[in-house]
Amino acid sequence: MxxxxxxxxxxxxxxxxxxxxxxxxxxxxxxxxxxxxxxxxxxxxxxxxxxxxxxxxxxxxxxxxxxxxxxxxxxxxxxxxxxxxxxxxxxxxxxxxxxxxxxxxxxxxxxxxxxxxxxxxxxxxxxxxxxxxxxxxxxxxxxxxxxxxxxxxxxxxxxxxxxxxxxxxxxxxxxxxxxxxxxxxxxxxxxxxxxxxxxxxxxxxxxxxxxxxxxxxxxxxxxxxxxxxxxxxxxxxxxxxxxxxxxxxxxxxxxxxxDAEGASKAIAIEVVGAASEDDAVTVGRSIARNDLLKCAIHGEDPNWGRVLSAVGTTDAVFEPDRINVAINGVWVCRNGSSGDDRDRVDLRPRDVTITVDLSAGSASATIWTTDLTAEYVHENSAYST
Amino acid sequence: MxxxxxxxxxxxxxxxxxxxxxxxxxxxxxxxxxxxxxxxxxxxxxxxxxxxxxxxxxxxxxxxxxxxxxxxxxxxxxxxxxxxxxxxxxxxxxxxxxxxxxxxxxxxxxxxxxxxxxxxxxxxxxxxxxxxxxxxxxxxxxxxxxxxxxxxxxxxxxxxxxxxxxxxxxxxxxxxxxxxxxxxxxxxxxxxxxxxxxxxxxxxxxxxxxxxxxxxxxxxxxxxxxxxxxxxxxxxxxxxxxxxxxxxxxxxxxxxxxDAEGASKAIAIEVVGAASEDDAVTVGRSIARNDLLKCAIHGEDPNWGRVLSAVGTTDAVFEPDRINVAINGVWVCRNGSSGDDRDRVDLRPRDVTITVDLSAGSASATIWTTDLTAEYVHENSAYST
Missing domain, CATH: 3.60.70.12 (L-amino peptidase D-ALA esterase/amidase)
Structure with a gap:
């Protein structure tokens, strides 16, 4: 097939x-x-x-x-x-x-x-x-x-x-x-x-x-x-x-x-409420490339601060105090500040969904990434590619 | 003091x-x-x-x-x-x-x-x-x-x-x-x-x-x-x-x-021969953020291909077949292809210098970064910051 x-x-x-x-x-x-x-x-x-x-x-x-x-x-x-x-x-x-x-x-x-x-x-x-x-x-x-x-x-x-x-x-x-x-x-x-x-x-x-x-x-x-x-x-x-x-x-x-090298989590970053699809992709990629966040997800820590920190490095249209973030369905960040109880987030499953609502429009995009693990480091320091 | x-x-x-x-x-x-x-x-x-x-x-x-x-x-x-x-x-x-x-x-x-x-x-x-x-x-x-x-x-x-x-x-x-x-x-x-x-x-x-x-x-x-x-x-x-x-x-x-978290190497990325200082900084940062290269340096592998691959993602002025790369003084890449013997590169010292000559001008800049290690992953997945 x-x-x-x-x-x-x-x-x-x-x-x-x-x-x-x-x-x-x-x-x-x-x-x-x-x-x-x-x-x-x-x-x-x-x-x-x-x-x-x-x-x-x-x-x-x-x-x-x-x-x-x-x-x-x-x-x-x-x-x-x-x-x-x-x-x-x-x-x-x-x-x-x-x-x-x-x-x-x-x-x-x-x-x-x-x-x-x-x-x-x-x-x-x-x-x-x-x-x-x-x-x-x-x-x-x-x-x-x-x-x-x-x-x-x-x-x-x-x-x-x-x-x-x-x-x-x-x-x-x-x-x-x-x-x-x-x-x-x-x-x-x-x-x-x-x-x-x-x-x-x-x-x-x-x-x-x-x-x-x-x-x-x-x-x-x-x-x-x-x-x-x-x-x-x-x-x-x-x-x-x-x-x-x-x-x-x-x-x-x-x-x-x-099947990505060394990954233990499959992360979907859904950016919604963006002013444009380009903005949504830019924000999604910035989050996907944030090593600190990828380490946090590996450690099953719903660290939404690292999500906001990654969003803040982009030139997308947003106001910091209007951003909402959900991790596996729990809105841990509302209006740029602490939201629902982060202890309610279950990060044990392999699949993780991070939803970022920029409150700036109606465009959206999903970027897929993985967590950052010691296995990734090992595989890419021991294997010459 | x-x-x-x-x-x-x-x-x-x-x-x-x-x-x-x-x-x-x-x-x-x-x-x-x-x-x-x-x-x-x-x-x-x-x-x-x-x-x-x-x-x-x-x-x-x-x-x-x-x-x-x-x-x-x-x-x-x-x-x-x-x-x-x-x-x-x-x-x-x-x-x-x-x-x-x-x-x-x-x-x-x-x-x-x-x-x-x-x-x-x-x-x-x-x-x-x-x-x-x-x-x-x-x-x-x-x-x-x-x-x-x-x-x-x-x-x-x-x-x-x-x-x-x-x-x-x-x-x-x-x-x-x-x-x-x-x-x-x-x-x-x-x-x-x-x-x-x-x-x-x-x-x-x-x-x-x-x-x-x-x-x-x-x-x-x-x-x-x-x-x-x-x-x-x-x-x-x-x-x-x-x-x-x-x-x-x-x-x-x-x-x-x-003293950077989990680092075992202190890497200086010297970009020379750039058309502008901005180009030099852009290229240096792109290399500094390439997780694959940072893993390779951790593994003491002089993987200049990953350096070129990182340079290629930027919009700096350069021609791929005019780039030269030295790692700890050995020009392992000349004119975008294999140069001197990579086995001559000694990556055992903590300090590593990667020199990238873009052959596009006379501007230069140095960016400092670290290798990517399992310790970094551990520290940032176990510690909420």
Missing amino acids: SVTAPQGFRAAGVVAGLKDNGGRDVALVVNDGPSRAAAGVFTRNRVRAAPVEWTEQVLKGGRLRAVVLNSGGANACTGAPGFQDTHATAEAVAEALEDSAGEVAVCSTGLIGVRLPMEVLLPGVGKAAAELSRGDGGLAAADAIRTTDTVAKIAFRQGEGGYRIGAMAKGAGMLAPSLATMLCVITTDADLPAEALDRALRAATAVTLDRLDTDGCMSTNDTVLLLASGAAGVVPGEEEFTALVTDVCADLTRQLLV | SVTAPQGFRAAGVVAGLKDNGGRDVALVVNDGPSRAAAGVFTRNRVRAAPVEWTEQVLKGGRLRAVVLNSGGANACTGAPGFQDTHATAEAVAEALEDSAGEVAVCSTGLIGVRLPMEVLLPGVGKAAAELSRGDGGLAAADAIRTTDTVAKIAFRQGEGGYRIGAMAKGAGMLAPSLATMLCVITTDADLPAEALDRALRAATAVTLDRLDTDGCMSTNDTVLLLASGAAGVVPGEEEFTALVTDVCADLTRQLLV
């Missing part, structure tokens, strides 16, 4: 030998058509990995025959040689499929600043091409893109008229402003042109994956791709299709959130 | 009973003149504690007779009643000194959102007034403003012609954009008008205390005050005086840095 759930797609995930742990590390997703329409969104980091530069160029044509992905190396900050490596990887896929490298997307994830061992990667690409299948390939591909992910992330939805959307994603740390070290491939057998796919993907990610902010760190490699084969012969309404893609992205967002 | 080192000042630090641990918690610093010229800088957080609102108003007159400080409660997010508590505290000092509350600054630090127990605080103010001295008072006052600080922070300098500057500060966490939960009182027996003190203090803090960014969290209570008694009868040149105040503030910055 991964990227091969829709008709017209084959996939594979193989062991090339890039990863020290001997796990799968090269994935290939192939669109057999009849359509090849595709769209993508990328990290907003100005330091961008070679595969991001390459894939953005490829997508200007609005078509993708295949996506090749590797874990075990980000191919970021590797200069012109790194870009040539990405190009060679796409060429290897094109050769195996007897197709054009100009319609092959490349995604990489892993350590920044190190060249990929092409003598290991290219044979892996050939191996993946030889193992392409609709049966097991989808799950194997989802497994092959994992880095510190403890589980493979996949999603599946069925639309009106019988078309399908399938997806796989990876990402466990560095989840921030714009999609984070997140690689995500979404497939559909619906028949829509590239422009419609692009609109749907941007609308969907803007309110889901883009609002996941686990540690404020933005990756050099984030890529989310949407490929349509048209094999189901269904042309969905754009609104319905966008809603379904959004639903898939929300599902993946949730999976990424609960 | 604290705030009472200059002539014309008395101080005290007493146990009022605000702190659970039975330690000193109320400090009083009194300027006996002949001058009462004073200046102050405050947090830029828009959520400001009552004592900050009060003290900023008081300073509009450019004169301070006394500063009363308490740990054990921040008096932030306490509404109008909290402001009345601050006013009453200033009145208690005025009464004890037979002077005007309009020249009494108030500073508080501790948990946000809780009213101060005035029945405990006011007797403490009286007790402090009764114990004012030049001898032991300075050190006792520095001790009384500690929260999670493991040591009292004080500084002392002597200027040309024999005038003196003394200082005390507290702050261990939440050290960020603008002075953090940092309370700092600087005294001098030089004779300068309030306007000159204000210029010197702003210039000094802008390049020292304001560039300490341990966890990106900005306090509601930050206050730095500079009081001049004129008792030495020396009128220093403004440039020399500013340099000396800057030196005192740099000394305190260093003390705050090495």
Whole structure:
């Protein structure tokens, strides 16, 4: 029920030998058509990995025959040689499929600043091409893109008229402003042109994956791709299709959130009563990035003072003495001062909801984050990524 | 050698009973003149504690007779009643000194959102007034403003012609954009008008205390005050005086840095080759707030990829392929790619210097931060501040 759930797609995930742990590390997703329409969104980091530069160029044509992905190396900050490596990887896929490298997307994830061992990667690409299948390939591909992910992330939805959307994603740390070290491939057998796919993907990610902010760190490699084969012969309404893609992205967002490195809490920060959606997002992100608050939630301390302190660093429209804050439903702060009894807040469940009412308008947004734990520190001080 | 080192000042630090641990918690610093010229800088957080609102108003007159400080409660997010508590505290000092509350600054630090127990605080103010001295008072006052600080922070300098500057500060966490939960009182027996003190203090803090960014969290209570008694009868040149105040503030910055909560590394981020000083500060802060990099430094991993990734999130002027990064003197990244052997970097010492050359101009700035440790998480999840 991964990227091969829709008709017209084959996939594979193989062991090339890039990863020290001997796990799968090269994935290939192939669109057999009849359509090849595709769209993508990328990290907003100005330091961008070679595969991001390459894939953005490829997508200007609005078509993708295949996506090749590797874990075990980000191919970021590797200069012109790194870009040539990405190009060679796409060429290897094109050769195996007897197709054009100009319609092959490349995604990489892993350590920044190190060249990929092409003598290991290219044979892996050939191996993946030889193992392409609709049966097991989808799950194997989802497994092959994992880095510190403890589980493979996949999603599946069925639309009106019988078309399908399938997806796989990876990402466990560095989840921030714009999609984070997140690689995500979404497939559909619906028949829509590239422009419609692009609109749907941007609308969907803007309110889901883009609002996941686990540690404020933005990756050099984030890529989310949407490929349509048209094999189901269904042309969905754009609104319905966008809603379904959004639903898939929300599902993946949730999976990424609960598997974030070292996290013990999944925190939803709902900002309501904002003067604009931008204000709501700004305030939500500021709270999501407040290490002191994230420590407090880890310690199950409903420390609303740290919430207000984070709100106060933004330029959003608000008056400090009109802010209300609820933690897991208890309004512990009313009008900028102490509200209901904080002892009534139960912070033992994994899911935590912090609601901030700015009393400045009617816009709202939700940002998802995690608590800050000793395990996060351990994982990111012992593991070079 | 604290705030009472200059002539014309008395101080005290007493146990009022605000702190659970039975330690000193109320400090009083009194300027006996002949001058009462004073200046102050405050947090830029828009959520400001009552004592900050009060003290900023008081300073509009450019004169301070006394500063009363308490740990054990921040008096932030306490509404109008909290402001009345601050006013009453200033009145208690005025009464004890037979002077005007309009020249009494108030500073508080501790948990946000809780009213101060005035029945405990006011007797403490009286007790402090009764114990004012030049001898032991300075050190006792520095001790009384500690929260999670493991040591009292004080500084002392002597200027040309024999005038003196003394200082005390507290702050261990939440050290960020603008002075953090940092309370700092600087005294001098030089004779300068309030306007000159204000210029010197702003210039000094802008390049020292304001560039300490341990966890990106900005306090509601930050206050730095500079009081001049004129008792030495020396009128220093403004440039020399500013340099000396800057030196005192740099000394305190260093003390705050090495005592930051849970830190095992003191990291200086030197940004050079920037198109403007603002760019240098922006880039330095972005690096200082990158939790992944702070974890890597904790793990003694010279992960320059995380440095570039942080630089890439800013809007500073730079080209990714012209950035150079040195860690403890080894240029591990040249022209945006791998440079000298990272195994040559020795990250065992407590002091770590990360130099980032943007190759975009000649401006520079240094930001100081710490690593991110399991101890930081523990201290801030177990301790409600």
